[in-house]
Amino acid sequence: VDEARIAEDVRRVLDSLPPRVILMAAAKDRSVAQVRAAIRAGIRHVGHNYVQEAQQMVPHLGDDVTWHMIGHLQRNKVKTAVELFDMIDSVDSLRVASEIARRCAAANRRMPVLIEVNSGREANKSGVLPENVVQLVREVGQLQHVRVQGLMTMGPECEQPEQLRPYFRLTRGLFEQLDRMQLPSVEMLHLSMGMTSSYQVALEEGANMVRLGTLLFGTRE
Numbered sequence: 001v002d003e004a005r006i007a008e009d010v011r012r013v014l015d016s017l018p019p020r021v022i023l024m025a026a027a028k029d030r031s032v033a034q035v036r037a038a039i040r041a042g043i044r045h046v047g048h049n050y051v052q053e054a055q056q057m058v059p060h061l062g063d064d065v066t067w068h069m070i071g072h073l074q075r076n077k078v079k080t081a082v083e084l085f086d087m088i089d090s091v092d093s094l095r096v097a098s099e100i101a102r103r104c105a106a107a108n109r110r111m112p113v114l115i116e117v118n119s120g121r122e123a124n125k126s127g128v129l130p131e132n133v134v135q136l137v138r139e140v141g142q143l144q145h146v147r148v149q150g151l152m153t154m155g156p157e158c159e160q161p162e163q164l165r166p167y168f169r170l171t172r173g174l175f176e177q178l179d180r181m182q183l184p185s186v187e188m189l190h191l192s193m194g195m196t197s198s199y200q201v202a203l204e205e206g207a208n209m210v211r212l213g214t215l216l217f218g219t220r221e
């Protein structure tokens with residue numbers, strides 16, 4: 001592990017971001033040593049796509065960071081996810097949200113969640129369609145052991161980051177609409193958009209949480 005290089009890249013990115021923006025390290029396919037290096041350099045939020053991968057990492061790296069689930073969550077993995085993660089950023093159905101609430105009730109917890117938006121309206125992609133976001137936020141907000149704290153989106157795969165701008169803009173519009181609605185148990189705090197290739201555009205479109213893997217850790221093998 002090139003700890004010095006990871007540290008340098010983390011510090012450079014942290015220094016370049018506006019202070020209101022949360023930098024999340026996307027840890028998929030990375031080793032415990034790589035993520036530890038990022039945490040030592042100042043990372044306070046780490047995202048995982050898979051529950052099983054997180055199980056191999058979270059116990060080794062402890063409590064100084066906020067662990068986010070950012071991948072599609074299956075209902076049968078919710079129990080483990082609730083034990084591992086501090087936040088679930090990929091909620092896209094009432095079914096999964098209800099299961100999170102049920103598991104959190106048993107553990108006497110309240111889970112912060114983001115609602116994932118399928119901003120590109122892609123078939124077979126996770127996320128709720130834009131026209132159904134408000135309704136889902138309303139419903140999830142009514143669950144006692146869950147608190148909605150914002151929105152997350154990926155957007156479609158594009159050759160040019162600029163092509164993602166409309167999808168980020170659409171998601172930001174929903175974020176602001178929901179903020180104005182002031183729904184009970186709903187707080188629009190986090191707008192999570194942008195990855196290595198697209199985070200600059202996402203910031204321009206109002207993201208206050210960016211999820212970076214390649215830029216911090218290098219290209220994946």
Ligand SMILES: *Cc1c(COP(=O)(O)O)cnc(C)c1O
Nearest residue numbers: 026070195196211212213214215
């Ligand atoms: C992999 C991944 C990222 C980070 O992607 P990079 O292009 O490596 O920065 C961010 N968000 C999600 C949901 C991911 O799966």
